Amino acid sequence: MVASSRRAVITGTGALSPLGNDAATLHASLLQGQSGVKKITNFDISALPIQIAGEIPGFDAKNYVDKKDRKALRVMARTIQLAVSGAQCVLNDTKVDKAKLDKTRFGVVYGAGLIATELPEMADAAVLCTDGTPGNVDLDVWGEKGLGVIQPLWMLKYLPNMLACQVSILHDAQGPNNSITQSDVASLLALGETFRLLGRDKGDFFLTGGAESKINLLSMTRHCLFEELAHDPGHPEKACRPFDKNRNGMVIGEGTGVIALEELTHARSRGAKILGEVLGFGAAFDQKKDGGGVSRAIEAAMKEAGISNADVDHVNAHGVATKINDRVEAQGIHKVFGDKVDVVAFKSYMGNLGAAGGLVELIVSLEAMRTGQLPGTLNYETPDTDCPVKVLNKPRAMSKPCVVKVGMDQTGQCSAVVVRAWKE
Amino acid sequence: MRKRIVITGMGAITPLGHNVREMFDNLIAGKSGIGPITRFNARKFPTTFAAEVKGFELANFVKDASRWKNCGVNSRFAAAAAQQALTDAGLMPENSNVDRTRFGVYLGSGEGIQDFNNMISLIARAYNKETRTLDNPTFEKDGLKYFHAGHESEQELHTTPAHLADYFCLEGPNYNCLTACAASSQAIGEALEMIRHGDADMMLTGGSHSMIHPFGVTGFNLLTALSTFKGDPTKASRPFDLHRDGFVLGEGSGMLVIEELEHARKRGAKIYAELTGYCSTADAFRVTDSHPEGRGAIACIAGAIQDSGVPVEKIGYVNAHGTSTQVNDRVETIGIKSVFGPHAYKTPVSSIKSMMGHLIAAAGAVELITCVESMRTGWLPPTMNYETPDPECDLDYIPNKARQVKAEHCLSNSFGFGGQNTSLVVSAFHN
Numbered sequence: 001m002v003a004s005s006r007r008a009v010i011t012g013t014g015a016l017s018p019l020g021n022d023a024a025t026l027h028a029s030l031l032q033g034q035s036g037v038k039k040i041t042n043f044d045i046s047a048l049p050i051q052i053a054g055e056i057p058g059f060d061a062k063n064y065v066d067k068k069d070r071k072a073l074r075v076m077a078r079t080i081q082l083a084v085s086g087a088q089c090v091l092n093d094t095k096v097d098k099a100k101l102d103k104t105r106f107g108v109v110y111g112a113g114l115i116a117t118e119l120p121e122m123a124d125a126a127v128l129c130t131d132g133t134p135g136n137v138d139l140d141v142w143g144e145k146g147l148g149v150i151q152p153l154w155m156l157k158y159l160p161n162m163l164a165c166q167v168s169i170l171h172d173a174q175g176p177n178n179s180i181t182q183s184d185v186a187s188l189l190a191l192g193e194t195f196r197l198l199g200r201d202k203g204d205f206f207l208t209g210g211a212e213s214k215i216n217l218l219s220m221t222r223h224c225l226f227e228e229l230a231h232d233p234g235h236p237e238k239a240c241r242p243f244d245k246n247r248n249g250m251v252i253g254e255g256t257g258v259i260a261l262e263e264l265t266h267a268r269s270r271g272a273k274i275l276g277e278v279l280g281f282g283a284a285f286d287q288k289k290d291g292g293g294v295s296r297a298i299e300a301a302m303k304e305a306g307i308s309n310a311d312v313d314h315v316n317a318h319g320v321a322t323k324i325n326d327r328v329e330a331q332g333i334h335k336v337f338g339d340k341v342d343v344v345a346f347k348s349y350m351g352n353l354g355a356a357g358g359l360v361e362l363i364v365s366l367e368a369m370r371t372g373q374l375p376g377t378l379n380y381e382t383p384d385t386d387c388p389v390k391v392l393n394k395p396r397a398m399s400k401p402c403v404v405k406v407g408m409d410q411t412g413q414c415s416a417v418v419v420r421a422w423k424e
Numbered sequence: 425m426r427k428r429i430v431i432t433g434m435g436a437i438t439p440l441g442h443n444v445r446e447m448f449d450n451l452i453a454g455k456s457g458i459g460p461i462t463r464f465n466a467r468k469f470p471t472t473f474a475a476e477v478k479g480f481e482l483a484n485f486v487k488d489a490s491r492w493k494n495c496g497v498n499s500r501f502a503a504a505a506a507q508q509a510l511t512d513a514g515l516m517p518e519n520s521n522v523d524r525t526r527f528g529v530y531l532g533s534g535e536g537i538q539d540f541n542n543m544i545s546l547i548a549r550a551y552n553k554e555t556r557t558l559d560n561p562t563f564e565k566d567g568l569k570y571f572h573a574g575h576e577s578e579q580e581l582h583t584t585p586a587h588l589a590d591y592f593c594l595e596g597p598n599y600n601c602l603t604a605c606a607a608s609s610q611a612i613g614e615a616l617e618m619i620r621h622g623d624a625d626m627m628l629t630g631g632s633h634s635m636i637h638p639f640g641v642t643g644f645n646l647l648t649a650l651s652t653f654k655g656d657p658t659k660a661s662r663p664f665d666l667h668r669d670g671f672v673l674g675e676g677s678g679m680l681v682i683e684e685l686e687h688a689r690k691r692g693a694k695i696y697a698e699l700t701g702y703c704s705t706a707d708a709f710r711v712t713d714s715h716p717e718g719r720g721a722i723a724c725i726a727g728a729i730q731d732s733g734v735p736v737e738k739i740g741y742v743n744a745h746g747t748s749t750q751v752n753d754r755v756e757t758i759g760i761k762s763v764f765g766p767h768a769y770k771t772p773v774s775s776i777k778s779m780m781g782h783l784i785a786a787a788g789a790v791e792l793i794t795c796v797e798s799m800r801t802g803w804l805p806p807t808m809n810y811e812t813p814d815p816e817c818d819l820d821y822i823p824n825k826a827r828q829v830k831a832e833h834c835l836s837n838s839f840g841f842g843g844q845n846t847s848l849v850v851s852a853f854h855n
Contacts, residue, residue, distance in 0.1 A: 047561035143468030155643030165842030177706035181581035283597035411586035
């Protein structure tokens with residue numbers, strides 16, 4: 001590995017989540033053991049087998065976006081609205097004077113997922129060209145008349161690259177720009193790529209993270225078909241049980257998590273508060289589903305960071321709470337740490353925030369570093385011999401400087417990031 | 425010293441051929457892959473033609489085609505092109521002895537195809553025209569009954585690189601980016617950077633995409649981005665021509681194996697070319713248009729050339745993004761002129777989209793492969809259908825006939841909808 005002399009520090013956070021719309025509120029909710037997993041209230045979901053999720057209560061992008069830019073929200077799906085709102089939160093938090101930023105050195109790298117169409121937008125066209133037989137559509141009518149009753153900018157509202165594009169447009173960020181579409185590991189991979197971009201001098205100030213909402217009619221219906229979702233035991237707050245023997249699937253959540261990643265001298269010269277330093281990054285594919293990819297990603301990140309197990313306060317796990325994925329992840333963590341390092345899994349509180357998850361969870365650890373208080377894992381009651389890791393299930397004081405954040409997805413794509421608490 | 429990264433394998437599934445050689449021969453011959461859309465009934469759409477991959481059977485390429493049965497064509501094209509590239513590089517799992525944990529994947533691959541017919545009919549069944557509302561439980565019940573779980577899961581955006589890693593045992597870093605039309609170029613650029621940094625020794629990189637489906641054509645037609653040329657569809661894609669009226673959708677996949685030079689040497693790999701320059705920028709202007717003065721494009725082209733260390737006058741060929749939309753071709757011309765200065769007029773530029781349309785996420789990879797083949801064979805592909813010069817597009821676009829020129833360095837541009845720009849520089853390999 002080529003170590004870069006350019007140091008990457010975190011100078012601001014933005015998190016909209018089921019448990020709060022800033023890092024401090026989110027962190028405090030977790031410390032108190034609150035759950036953001038509830039019965040879905042945004043829309044009628046009564047005919048689906050799964051009716052719980054981690055929703056952001058009362059999210060309205062208008063509260064976050066400059067008045068002059070509100071018109072643009074009309075061509076943004078909820079996921080994209082979350083992305084631009086999160087970006088604005090970070091910019092507020094890091095107190096950057098945008099006028100003084102070199103815009104060509106201001107980059108945006110976001111994780112994103114497939115964005116579902118809001119179905120009523122297709123309805124006027126749909127009713128013109130089908131007799132109601134499932135699967136039967138008259139494409140002649142669709143082509144001739146259907147197109148005329150769909151909003152012209154329809155597609156732009158749902159393109160996954162629009163998270164990063166819209167953020168770059170709103171803030172005139174002309175530097176490197178990318179959209180990583182790697183499911184639940186997307187925002188952590190985005191952070192890793194940003195770390196590399198900054199290290200090789202392609203920019204000084206970056207917004208990186210992710211946003212996603214699958215809590216809509218089409219996504220929920222689709223995901224009920226192919227995803228291992230937690231059965232609703234009548235107690236939504238108990239549904240997501242990472243590494244617990246009685247875990248039975250993931251809970252879908254929504255949110256955005258974004259950080260400002262900035263070159264150290266740049267941050268210092270403007271007197272920015274520094275929350276932590278990104279020291280190392282690794283990614284791998286767990287082809288054999290034995291944790292080998294997870295451990296390689298962790299080892300690569302720790303090697304680059306130049307830290308040992310003794311420096312790690314806790315592993316902030318992906319902990320999605322599906323049978324297989326938790327086993328794979330735990331085995332990977334075990335290969336590196338045995339059962340000697342505390343593992344936390346914050347999805348237990350709010351579900352799987354998809355492309356936003358990795359960064360929202362990392363932000364909790366950043367806040368733990370700042371306050372000295374680390375939340376535990378919710379719903380970890382019965383250890384599982386398949387998951388040979390030491391899961392922390394109650395809050396404790398932070399005692400060591402580094403956190404290892406792990407992200408992965410069901411297919412085996414995984415990554416790890418090492419962040420160290422900042423000390424002058 | 426910075427590591428040198430070389431291309432050691434290539435594969436392509438395109439509207440002009442199911443392998444690199446066939447595709448390139450057809451491009452040099454000026455053939456068109458564009459014709460009436462056959463994938464679905466598009467005869468009443470504003471645009472009725474596209475560049476489809478014809479007669480594609482995955483079983484002709486991979487041993488276990490049934491493993492890919494739920495996948496969309498995005499992953500199926502990718503599997504075939506990856507099989508070619510890995511075989512070409514001598515890096516299939518069964519006949520190579522490299523450390524596969526040092527072999528990653530970075531794709532710019534598109535989504536699997538949505539189930540248009542079920543989606544639209546089920547929306548209609550749940551919709552109440554009077555109240556203009558959708559009855560959710562009706563849609564939910566229908567959706568659970570009629571959507572196919574496997575096909576739905578395969579629409580997700582991370583599936584293609586995961587399949588390739590799983591099937592070909594590629595255990596290094598695994599990424600997908602989807603930056604619209606810049607995606608596979610950006611993937612190649614970031615894959616290059618991963619090897620330079622030491623995150624991997626080898627990367628399978630490129631892209632795969634098809635938007636030749638009712639939602640895709642609907643979306644682009646509504647944005648008035650597609651050509652609605654009346655007449656011979658092979659004449660519809662007219663990059664840099666005064667009468668250009670939009671792009672033509674294509675589909676396919678381009679895959680490359682790129683590798684750290686010493687690693688390639690040690691295993692005696694055949695080396696096609698050296699990947700020398702990459703840059704990505706954002707227009708930060710509008711979601712619908714590129715910046716009118718080419719702000720992002722200029723920074724991107726200049727950045728990639730600077731990264732390559734090649735003097736601009738040594739760039740012997742520019743493979744343009746050249747979509748055949750009014751705005752892109754004008755702004756791209758401005759960008760090239762701004763960076764190349766007077767040398768712009770001496771540098772041949774062409775757009776193969778004139779022949780095989782716009783492969784969207786996969787376009788950049790196929791275009792980079794075209795650059796490599798151009799350097800290898802000494803032939804530059806033409807811009808077909810270039811008939812009426814546009815005063816604002818006044819470069820040498822290699823009109824209508826391939827040209828025998830041996831370029832030492834090529835620039836390939838890809839500019840995405842939304843303002844994400846990527847440029848790559850590829851160079852003939854010398855020890």
